[in-house]
Amino acid sequence: MDLKNVTRRMRAKLVEMSHQAKAPHLGSSLSCVDILAAAYWRVLNLDPKDPDNPDRDRFILSKGHAAPALYVALAFRGFFDEAMLNQYTEQGSPLTEHPCLRCVPGVEATTGSLGHGLGMGLGMAVAGRVQKRDFRVYVCLSDGECNEGSVWEAAMLAPAQGLDRLAVVVDFNQWQATGRSREIMSLDPLAEKWSSFGWSAKEVNGHDVDELTEALERVPDGSGKPVAVIAHTVKGKGISFMEDDNNWHYRIPTQDEVRRAKEELLP
């Protein structure tokens, strides 16, 4: 199945939602769309009609500020009614700017405070080992999130525990809230950092769903190590006037910008 139409529709919906809700983090949401598409359409062993099956694969969006991207993926994948997306951030809606555990079916953890998702994913992977279930756990981090010390605490524990059913995907769009992620903290070389911590690290084009799928499917990859996929991405991906422009971390698109974005995405 070609996912190009899916990811274009996802991006168009995200632009619309950001405008309607006047909610920020559009650039961050756009950069992880292909990661979510590869995971939810190709890789994860999940049944939208049985979202709490104890044997399901888990996906934690640790970069919780990209919540709308998760909501759109879950809705388009059939976990809940797409019409609910129109209520994003509205009073009384379960769809808040950062996702809460089970606010809608398929949300595996509360995130938004950065650096918590990997530890929780690690705990799930240990639980799976104790329970002799063979589910896999994927945790999507942002590159800015790798500033958090707790990420590296988890990064040191997972290989020591031989948790080869645990995988990290770093949405490496090279920006964080206020600047270049490799300048604010010494992030480079990111893949080498993960491999030196004991992970099986690989780098992929984070907008190539096939490449992402291949990397994410190979969990466990036979090395006995947890897997770190460094996904090179572009913040604001898919919309020419947003790509690699960090103003879109906080900026809200105008009506006209929504129209232009949709023209590009859904010609």
Place this chain on the structure above:
Amino acid sequence: MRNAFASEILGLAEKNDRLFLLSGDIGNRLFNPYKERFPDRFINCGVAEANMMSVAAGMALAGMRPVVYTIAPFATTRCLEQIKIDVCYQELPVVIVGVGAGLSYASLGPTHHTLEDLAILRTLPHMTIVCPGDSWEVRASLRAALSWEGPVYLRLGKKGEPEVHADIPHKFAIGKGFPLRKGQGDVCLLSAGNTLPLAMEVGDILERKGASPTVVSFHTVKPLDDSLLENAFASHSLVVTLEEHSRIGGLGGAVAEWLADQSDTKARLLRLGIEDLFCPWAGNQEILRSRLGLTAETMAESILSQFSRGKH
């Protein structure tokens, strides 16, 4: 208390295959029997408490009953954000065990003192806080915590504290304090945690001085035992809280808040605890307690002076 915890958790793990013990690089030999019996249900998470708390939350999300064990400051304020969001906000049944709370590890200095944990954790929604008063209460509270639906903080002392009970208190229930000594209505002493043996001593002294004190193991600081408090304030002249914790925000603070919300109470409140300071002086727990006025004699004196003041 430490040894009782280690022994009790081993027994509980036999009966509950969802129980999982996480330690922050302490209690090594203490947990040897557990580790030998249940190697698959123990992880030493290293000196990395923030991650350990998230790991416990993740386990609970996948159906386990994790028990997180490390020295109290590192089990609480070190990883407060993870406790707040991962454990409390998600309402997960994680049991957080802080060992060496208060001044238990006095000689290690203020980095290892825990005089603010109750004040801070008490503000977290869904959090339940239990401070067992001796090793028997440790066993009872751990049993209760593992069948509680939500986060529990167990505040433990060290090892070798005096026993107050002779056996496990079978009536122990979270949120229900119990009187260990019933007086005739002049003074009611509520103790949370490792000050319970001291509270019993204070009771003896007061009795020798002609008072008739009630002494309560008020082990649960959250939720407060409303009916016990109502009764204590209605039928005594003076209610005294006692804890090895700052006078700000612990049991004394919680009872003061409770009292402020009451329209009509008979008794006055005296809060005994630690003044608003760090305790950087060398010395063991006994020496620091003595320096801070947390001895049975000093406390009995302040109670008697308040008590006589209340009478006139």
